[in-house]
Amino acid sequence: MEKKKNISMAVIRRLPKYHRYLQELLNNDVDRISSKELSEKIGFTASQIRQDLNCFGDFGQQGYGYNVSELYRQISNILGLSDSYNIVIIGAGNIGQALANYTRFEKLGFNLKALFDANPKLTGLKIREIEIHDIDYLSEYLQENSIDIGIISVPSTNAQKVCDIFVKNGVKGIWNFAPVDLSVPDNVVVENVHLSDSLLTLTCLINKN
Amino acid sequence: MEKKKNISMAVIRRLPKYHRYLQELLNNDVDRISSKELSEKIGFTASQIRQDLNCFGDFGQQGYGYNVSELYRQISNILGLSDSYNIVIIGAGNIGQALANYTRFEKLGFNLKALFDANPKLTGLKIREIEIHDIDYLSEYLQENSIDIGIISVPSTNAQKVCDIFVKNGVKGIWNFAPVDLSVPDNVVVENVHLSDSLLTLTCLINKN
Numbered sequence: 221m222e223k224k225k226n227i228s229m230a231v232i233r234r235l236p237k238y239h240r241y242l243q244e245l246l247n248n249d250v251d252r253i254s255s256k257e258l259s260e261k262i263g264f265t266a267s268q269i270r271q272d273l274n275c276f277g278d279f280g281q282q283g284y285g286y287n288v289s290e291l292y293r294q295i296s297n298i299l300g301l302s303d304s305y306n307i308v309i310i311g312a313g314n315i316g317q318a319l320a321n322y323t324r325f326e327k328l329g330f331n332l333k334a335l336f337d338a339n340p341k342l343t344g345l346k347i348r349e350i351e352i353h354d355i356d357y358l359s360e361y362l363q364e365n366s367i368d369i370g371i372i373s374v375p376s377t378n379a380q381k382v383c384d385i386f387v388k389n390g391v392k393g394i395w396n397f398a399p400v401d402l403s404v405p406d407n408v409v410v411e412n413v414h415l416s417d418s419l420l421t422l423t424c425l426i427n428k429n
Numbered sequence: 430m431e432k433k434k435n436i437s438m439a440v441i442r443r444l445p446k447y448h449r450y451l452q453e454l455l456n457n458d459v460d461r462i463s464s465k466e467l468s469e470k471i472g473f474t475a476s477q478i479r480q481d482l483n484c485f486g487d488f489g490q491q492g493y494g495y496n497v498s499e500l501y502r503q504i505s506n507i508l509g510l511s512d513s514y515n516i517v518i519i520g521a522g523n524i525g526q527a528l529a530n531y532t533r534f535e536k537l538g539f540n541l542k543a544l545f546d547a548n549p550k551l552t553g554l555k556i557r558e559i560e561i562h563d564i565d566y567l568s569e570y571l572q573e574n575s576i577d578i579g580i581i582s583v584p585s586t587n588a589q590k591v592c593d594i595f596v597k598n599g600v601k602g603i604w605n606f607a608p609v610d611l612s613v614p615d616n617v618v619v620e621n622v623h624l625s626d627s628l629l630t631l632t633c634l635i636n637k638n
Contacts, residue, residue, distance in 0.1 A: 232630060236626035237623075240626070300636035303636075314528075315527050321523040325628065407638060414446075415528075418604070419620070421441060422620035425602065426601050426602040426618055
């Protein structure tokens, strides 16, 4: 059951959805499932599912289907969920605060360590016992604390500046909510949540429909 | 300059990014741009850009490049931004409140008309002068008011129920923040923002790196 290294971006984007559905099956005490049954639930074709899951190991058994808990465990591993992650949020506005309050992330192993904001009125305040610091303290903080993921929820004009501080101080993953595309070196990864882009995709689809 | 009807989902997903970059060019008083120059800014290949923009009209002129304001206008049209949209938010928790406070959407033509929540403590409160109603009033409200887009930011267990009320009352587009996949008929479109899926994609990429 050797894990292949080169999983395509398309497959990676589908993995969290597999993870979500397998978790639901586990919660419902389902032990095994065929690619056909999984297909009906998840909406990918059975052949797509077999191809995807073959990418990182040989889970299925002809006539038996997939072992749900084993598949869930392997996908969790590939998603990096065997580790936990220290995170910071930069920008304690609406989105930053909403993310800080979203306790679901903690259950997945994400530990929010601190927030930072440029607004001096927010400095020293706390969200769920987690302090908001002045943005000027970010570099020093990152040097003194091991942070894996940085969340950017500042206005687009400041996003690259924050990103550069993350990169310089060894943050390996950036979750970016600013409506801008960030430049990072190859050893740092960025995942964007561009809310306006998503909303405009919706209106485009409404008009196409 | 006839608009072709069958723009692929892949192109549709890229259009908001084109829109964002063209807006920036307009703000910087750039009149025209070649596919090569646009490629350097936006990160798609020049050939990809020419192919994408050819999908919905013949904007480029050999040796001249693209007329920025004309291209911006056409893409805005395709994205449906010549219209404005009435929206409601169901679920006035962290994410729902953050979206309600996000004034950027208004500038794009999205008018938040009301919020709804199942928590009686929130009923009657206002966010930026917009009232939070009891969820039980949603059906009646939708019958009495013309709503184009419904935003779902309720827990996953209630999301399909809210979705069904939207569909039954003629809402054509659903922006779904609940970590669940919704069933809708063909005449209704759903755009998902699955935050946990996005975060797990990030950890997968960190581990792959």
